[in-house]
Amino acid sequence: MRRVRWNAPLVTALAGLGLIALLGIVAPLVLQEEATALSGAARAPVSAEHWLGTDALGRDVLARTLVATRLTLEMTLAATAIAAGAGILLGTGVWVSGRRVRELGLRLIDVLVSYPALILALVIATVVGTGPTASVLAIGLGGAPAFARLTANMAASVAQRDFVTQARLMGVPPYRVLVRHLLPNIAGPLLVLLSVAFANVLVALSGLSFLGVGVQAPDYDWGALLNSGLASLYTNPAEAVGPAVAITVTGVLAGFVGDGLAAALDPRARDTKTAPAQTPAVSAPSHRAPADALVTVDGLSVVLPDGTRLVDEVSFHVMPGEIVGLVGESGSGKSLTAMSVARLLPEGLSAHAAQLTLDDLDLAAPVVDPARLATGIGIVFQDPSASFNPALRMKGQLTETLRVHQGVRGAEVDRRAVEALEQVRIKEPARVVRQYPHELSGGMRQRAMIAAALLPGPKLIVADEPTTALDVTVQAEVLDVLTDINRRRGTSVLLISHDIGVVGTVCHRVLVMYAGRVVEAVSAADLRAGRVKHPYTQALLAASPRLQDTGAAERAPLATIPGRPPQPAARPAGCAFAARCPVALDTVCATERPRLIDDVACHAVRQEVPTA
Known part of the structure; x- marks a missing residue:
């Protein structure tokens, strides 16, 4: 005890x-x-x-x-x-x-x-x-x-x-x-x-x-x-x-x-002399991450001042060189989870976790070394038009972390900025570093944001829906850049998306989130093959566009998921997906919260396949 x-x-x-x-x-x-x-x-x-x-x-x-x-x-x-x-x-x-x-x-x-x-x-x-x-x-x-x-x-x-x-x-x-x-x-x-x-x-x-x-x-x-x-x-x-x-x-x-x-x-409670008071809660079971995991998130909750949990006891890990996807409908807590890892939550929200680490860096500590945080994690935001200050040229914004936290100066700054833009496949990088953000297209700005995230040599890139504001062709280019960086540099990526097809193509593992909780963890290969267990994951796959294998490119009819996710303050005591689930059990799903066991949080699944 x-x-x-x-x-x-x-x-x-x-x-x-x-x-x-x-x-x-x-x-x-x-x-x-x-x-x-x-x-x-x-x-x-x-x-x-x-x-x-x-x-x-x-x-x-x-x-x-x-x-x-x-x-x-x-x-x-x-x-x-x-x-x-x-x-x-x-x-x-x-x-x-x-x-x-x-x-x-x-x-x-x-x-x-x-x-x-x-x-x-x-x-x-x-x-x-x-x-x-x-x-x-x-x-x-x-x-x-x-x-x-x-x-x-x-x-x-x-x-x-x-x-x-x-x-x-x-x-x-x-x-x-x-x-x-x-x-x-x-x-x-x-x-x-x-x-x-x-x-x-x-x-x-x-x-x-x-x-x-x-x-x-x-x-x-x-x-x-x-x-x-x-x-x-x-x-x-x-x-x-x-x-x-x-x-x-x-x-x-x-x-x-x-x-x-x-x-x-509560393992998340810290000495009140050095940390703000936190909402008392009975601890969830500890997440058993591998010893060599790059990122470990155990029992993460993001809480409003009134105690409402927007993210509720989320646990996962990211291995070195791995791309892990977070997928789910809008409001499922994907971005808040990722921003908690980067310590970039909006004002008024607080994050509590039994363990939240990047290598040996404690991201849940009251104070974290800003240099290690800025150089260890790179952020790619979803809106390229809001990613850069329109009043400043690109070079100063791309190299800010290099100059402030790594002490790089002079011609070396210019050289590394140009090199980073080349790596993300931007043409004429020497000219682009002298331009203002509005002079770049949306796709170029997003690739420039990836270059800025890469410049300090981070161990982890958090990509928060990086293709949402882009057209389909540019989306593919940006995703290709991320996967290429992962292959060449071995940089781990935490990719947030509402498109289950995208994460199934790009990622190694996928975490499906619903109503602030992880409901299933599945490999990308199983996701692409449709070998998923949770009814919500199955519904997301059924609602994704695909081509039927009939010899002709006929569009398959898309399924829909009835209803809406519950509001965080009105999250039911049982399974949050029960009201929309076609296989919900009357006795237990409405009253008992399912825990993530064998990578799936579903009472119906465990009843169908009893554990010996």
Whole structure:
């Protein structure tokens, strides 16, 4: 489990819960007699002697509220332990079992989750009976299915990793796989879930007692006291205030523990003394990039100031000398992903990632060496007409990085500028360097932008839809320039495009993005051959122009994708493509987000081809 980074909400919440726990231990020893002693002052109002008044039998309400702390906490802890224990055992156990047991277990979890936890608890309470023990069993077993679903989702990502597969091949027993590999890798999120479950269980137990099917007299918890105070709500409302405040404060503190743990265990959280605060989130599974990868992006999110995620937990890598394409509809997050790598996000957006590196350069650090950044990454923007300052000649703009960050001066600057323009196939480069941008055609400006990106000798070129504003013939020329540079120099390229045909032709690997997430990673060869799995990738291919192989150049009818991608703030809890998907599953696609497993994020695909 990750090292805990202590923070103010976590420390405050733990201190508050510790104080409540101390009251639960001390109060029954000190105030038991006062809490049970009968007097003639029935329903007495608030006074210096009775701060919250008295109940119908003249017992001090404040003393009873404090004494009830012990039973309430004991019941809550026990029910939480039952829910967590049963849920974790079921949720992780299915992933260390055989395929048939796993499928049966997952379907069982789906069925149990379909019933509200409180309804299950009421049914169990009706069968078992009333009282503290029955309430604990009812709420604990009623909450287990939700815990099992969340645990199974987290365990699924770990169970598919290579080290788990290797352990199984080596004959490691299932219980050791569970204890050694699964549980340690999801321990952080489980702690967060436990704190949230504690608050939910507290409210549920209090609800049972309030309804009269929980704790029975002479025992009492906060829910039972709240039920008693309801009778005098209009004559002495203070009688209901004590247990209500106790339930609220304890539940809120437990929630703060969850928020604090999420921030404390988040690998993207940095010391607040050196970095701005970031939105707490439970970490996604780590991306296992090759050790020699040039670019590693793990868990990248691009966030608006209000917390809306425009890019949501994107992970990928780029190898040296590789062209990787990002493809998807407008608004899928392609450009924001690429600009995060280049640290060129628009003002107001922030990028957070577990890992974001170019070689050994940490691109997620608060401060990055501008010289290494400018010379390590070259940018080719999509609009050549806006790429250059119209008031300056080409030479000064082409060679700015050389002069500022590499100290190149004099005739060497001119020579290298002309040479770079020659490499991108611009005629009369010596004349072009003396011209203004408006004197060049759109295709020449775009090739000049590629030349400017190449001049410092970058390891990576980020090409953000470099052919969008160009005609078809010039598009082909620009793409040919990029591929030629890749072959001759071995420069890696991150190519962003909305044209799946272009990336399939130019790239080595392609990442398909939808609604800010990667839904499939596929080789270019498989993409060209149509060997793709995700319904969205298949739909993009079907919507791309192509020639039918009928002996005549007949245009094949183009398919369309119904509907629109969801807005980032309205992204559904499940699969973002579910509303437009022809094979969406009613039970899971609308409620559970698919994770990228075996290079595809699709529940329907994994159901069709079960993993052994």
